[in-house]
Amino acid sequence: MKLRLAMIGFGNVGQAFARLLISKREWLRETYGLEVEVLAISTRTRGSLMSKKAIDLHRVLGMLEIGEIFRDSMPEYVKLSPLEIIEGCDANLMVELTTLNIDSGQPAIEHIRKALRRGMHIVTANKGPIAYAYDELSLLARSRGLQFRFEGTVMDGTPVFNLVKRTLPGCEIESVQGLLNSTSNFILTEMSRGISFEEALDKAIRVGVAEADPSLDIDGWDAAAKITALANVLMGARSTPKEVERTGIRGISPESLRKAAASGMKYKLVARAEKANGEVKMCVRPELLKPEDLFWSVDGRSSAITLKTDLMGEISVVEHDPSIMQTAYAIYSDMLLIAESVHGS
Amino acid sequence: MKLRLAMIGFGNVGQAFARLLISKREWLRETYGLEVEVLAISTRTRGSLMSKKAIDLHRVLGMLEIGEIFRDSMPEYVKLSPLEIIEGCDANLMVELTTLNIDSGQPAIEHIRKALRRGMHIVTANKGPIAYAYDELSLLARSRGLQFRFEGTVMDGTPVFNLVKRTLPGCEIESVQGLLNSTSNFILTEMSRGISFEEALDKAIRVGVAEADPSLDIDGWDAAAKITALANVLMGARSTPKEVERTGIRGISPESLRKAAASGMKYKLVARAEKANGEVKMCVRPELLKPEDLFWSVDGRSSAITLKTDLMGEISVVEHDPSIMQTAYAIYSDMLLIAESVHGS
Numbered sequence: 001m002k003l004r005l006a007m008i009g010f011g012n013v014g015q016a017f018a019r020l021l022i023s024k025r026e027w028l029r030e031t032y033g034l035e036v037e038v039l040a041i042s043t044r045t046r047g048s049l050m051s052k053k054a055i056d057l058h059r060v061l062g063m064l065e066i067g068e069i070f071r072d073s074m075p076e077y078v079k080l081s082p083l084e085i086i087e088g089c090d091a092n093l094m095v096e097l098t099t100l101n102i103d104s105g106q107p108a109i110e111h112i113r114k115a116l117r118r119g120m121h122i123v124t125a126n127k128g129p130i131a132y133a134y135d136e137l138s139l140l141a142r143s144r145g146l147q148f149r150f151e152g153t154v155m156d157g158t159p160v161f162n163l164v165k166r167t168l169p170g171c172e173i174e175s176v177q178g179l180l181n182s183t184s185n186f187i188l189t190e191m192s193r194g195i196s197f198e199e200a201l202d203k204a205i206r207v208g209v210a211e212a213d214p215s216l217d218i219d220g221w222d223a224a225a226k227i228t229a230l231a232n233v234l235m236g237a238r239s240t241p242k243e244v245e246r247t248g249i250r251g252i253s254p255e256s257l258r259k260a261a262a263s264g265m266k267y268k269l270v271a272r273a274e275k276a277n278g279e280v281k282m283c284v285r286p287e288l289l290k291p292e293d294l295f296w297s298v299d300g301r302s303s304a305i306t307l308k309t310d311l312m313g314e315i316s317v318v319e320h321d322p323s324i325m326q327t328a329y330a331i332y333s334d335m336l337l338i339a340e341s342v343h344g345s
Numbered sequence: 346m347k348l349r350l351a352m353i354g355f356g357n358v359g360q361a362f363a364r365l366l367i368s369k370r371e372w373l374r375e376t377y378g379l380e381v382e383v384l385a386i387s388t389r390t391r392g393s394l395m396s397k398k399a400i401d402l403h404r405v406l407g408m409l410e411i412g413e414i415f416r417d418s419m420p421e422y423v424k425l426s427p428l429e430i431i432e433g434c435d436a437n438l439m440v441e442l443t444t445l446n447i448d449s450g451q452p453a454i455e456h457i458r459k460a461l462r463r464g465m466h467i468v469t470a471n472k473g474p475i476a477y478a479y480d481e482l483s484l485l486a487r488s489r490g491l492q493f494r495f496e497g498t499v500m501d502g503t504p505v506f507n508l509v510k511r512t513l514p515g516c517e518i519e520s521v522q523g524l525l526n527s528t529s530n531f532i533l534t535e536m537s538r539g540i541s542f543e544e545a546l547d548k549a550i551r552v553g554v555a556e557a558d559p560s561l562d563i564d565g566w567d568a569a570a571k572i573t574a575l576a577n578v579l580m581g582a583r584s585t586p587k588e589v590e591r592t593g594i595r596g597i598s599p600e601s602l603r604k605a606a607a608s609g610m611k612y613k614l615v616a617r618a619e620k621a622n623g624e625v626k627m628c629v630r631p632e633l634l635k636p637e638d639l640f641w642s643v644d645g646r647s648s649a650i651t652l653k654t655d656l657m658g659e660i661s662v663v664e665h666d667p668s669i670m671q672t673a674y675a676i677y678s679d680m681l682l683i684a685e686s687v688h689g690s
Contacts, residue, residue: 020656024515027515031515157656157657158657158660159508159512159513159660162511162512163504163508163512166507166511166512167504167507167508167511167512167678168504168678169678169681169682169685170369170372170376170677170678170681171674171678264636291609291636291641291642292642292644293642294639294642294643294663294665296636296642297636297637297638297639297641297642298639299637306665311365311502311670311674311677312502312503312671312674312678313664313665313666313667313668313670313671314664314665314666315503315504315662315663315664315665316661316662316663316665317660317661317662317663318639318660318661318662318663319658319659319660320639320651320658320659320660320661321658321659322658323658325656325658326657326658329516329656329657332515332656333512333513333514333515333516333657336514336515337514340514
């Protein structure tokens, strides 16, 4: 079987995924009988490519690594918008990796709509569409017999959505709480070692933990988008990030971190969603945790989630100190689950 | 669709599962289009039942609750061994819940063999067959197009086997470490509060945490069987619990627990499996943990596992303070996954 990919958005995650594809090409062929070709790549600032034949990923990655942009001289070069590429491309799987728009989830929602209408399966790591249009898009996908997968939107490739859907059948999720924003956790961990907020933020940007716009992390918007995605998918909420009661980490002084540390406690940015009277209430805020809390030891870039269920009690999942590879794996694993389901295995 | 169950072993877990079946009967019919009937119940000390029609679970549970045994006067009453019941019964799913035999995994292995040969799917919470005969039984199941499921053998219904198989496609497991034995963890937690080993063990038996034979817990055999099951299924080992380097918790004095507590540390019984030179090495032993270790806060009946993978880095799963319901859910969720796969959804 053959998967033909259109990659809309090709930043760090897209490139890491492309490297993973190259290194797994043989393995995919032998183990899954799966051939994966990339037929289109749409970037924000480097131009776009589209082709009837597989694009040479080696060459593309090499160009991007040395800072080159795609040029007229390349046979695949096109001057087309993402929507025009989705419209014109012969792909059967669209990988949506554009950056988060926290106000509306656009234009990613439009990309996914169009790709579904053109008969493509969807894999995305973009939280916007799940936080703003999950119901509509999942319904549209189902009505066309297409897969819509988004494991990478929360905790990278750590199974959260797939965990509930594929391993907890018949369970209802009553509440979710999590440390969902790596940057905030990283900054709070660094500050507890004695450096200032600004120094910690600088370090987060330098090592590549922070989102493109770090205010999305620091003011709790990223965590709000993630808890909304979780509430929409796992708890049947129909909410947007704007309905999350939200406090970020700007207000936490080195002083209060020192005081907490002196009594063995830590501040963590905790996101919560809880069912109450048929509604799902969500909040994001710094909380003071004791060593007895599971989340206390979850430091740095690590993240964690606890699900309270009706039949399986409480279970937690922790992702330890991930790199960009774990987000690339999210795309890769969703792609494999699509291959399995289409193949019927 | 209809699942017709033969329940071989009907102790606490089997009875909790039967209660869950009763409470979910309507829901299963409406949501899954699934009808579940129990056609046979084989107990160790209360006699056995077998029938062409669904056995009245209400009545059976009521009898067992007031200490009655099955009698000649019941139309379903049979004087047959488990193997004779599997041979004679019209079930399409055998639920194996006999107690662990740590020396050989028998007679559970024989029960599963026979049931597979008779065309039944298998769900079990018995570690023995997975620790002693996983390769043979899974091969036999596959060759007959039957499902062989055993999520409940490790950490109750917490997804561990299903997590890897169903949500981490393409990942190789490089190592596993876990707090896998509730009784040991419970005893160590109680002892750290100042009571003696004997008092803590008594309490574990009283509240129903301990296995039928608590020496299996205390001497590390239960954890050894579980880490073997994990190594066999997830890491391709072909080992038995006898190959696990094993130290239990008998040797830990209240004195050493006090000393550990004074410096903020705790003893936990840690099971490990690790790949080295193409082999899987396994051990079970008490380890001294700091608060920075994720497992430090996993107290009482709770359990936890950390998987190191090639593509997804390290992830952990924690089960918080489970009851018998979580083991019943293991059987229930495996049954639902069988229903889904047979139905092709």
